[in-house]
Amino acid sequence: MNKSTITVDVFLDDQKVPEKLSWSATQSSVDEPQDAKAMMLSFWDGKEKAALRIDLWTKDMMMDEMADFVYQNIMTMADGFERATRQAELARDMKIFAKAFMQKFQQNTAASTKDSHQH
DSSP, rough: OOOEEEHHHHHHESSSOOEEEEEEETOOOOOEEEEEEEEEEEEEEHHHHHHHEEEETTTTHHHHHHHHHHHHHHHHHHHHHHHHHHHHHHHHHHHHHHHHHHHHHHHHHHHHHHHHHOO
């Protein structure tokens, strides 16, 4: 059995807020650790039947980047769900939700920008 190790380094400020994230993998084609502004890591605990999660983002992660990050995660979750279950209709529904989420975010952002310019 082969083994691959994924390492995540989290650099914190004095208040323990992430300032920098980097990751590396032993079987990656990239030699140097890769920087990231956010991460979502989920594990399935089969005994407890529960998802265990770690969500982190750095101070410089912009709101529009977070929305795009969540959108892309939902889209790729839908792809993975379809591959694992062959439930194409449910995967499509997830993607419809992701697109509606992004549209609503963009509308809310445009509205708040418009409001801030009127004051």
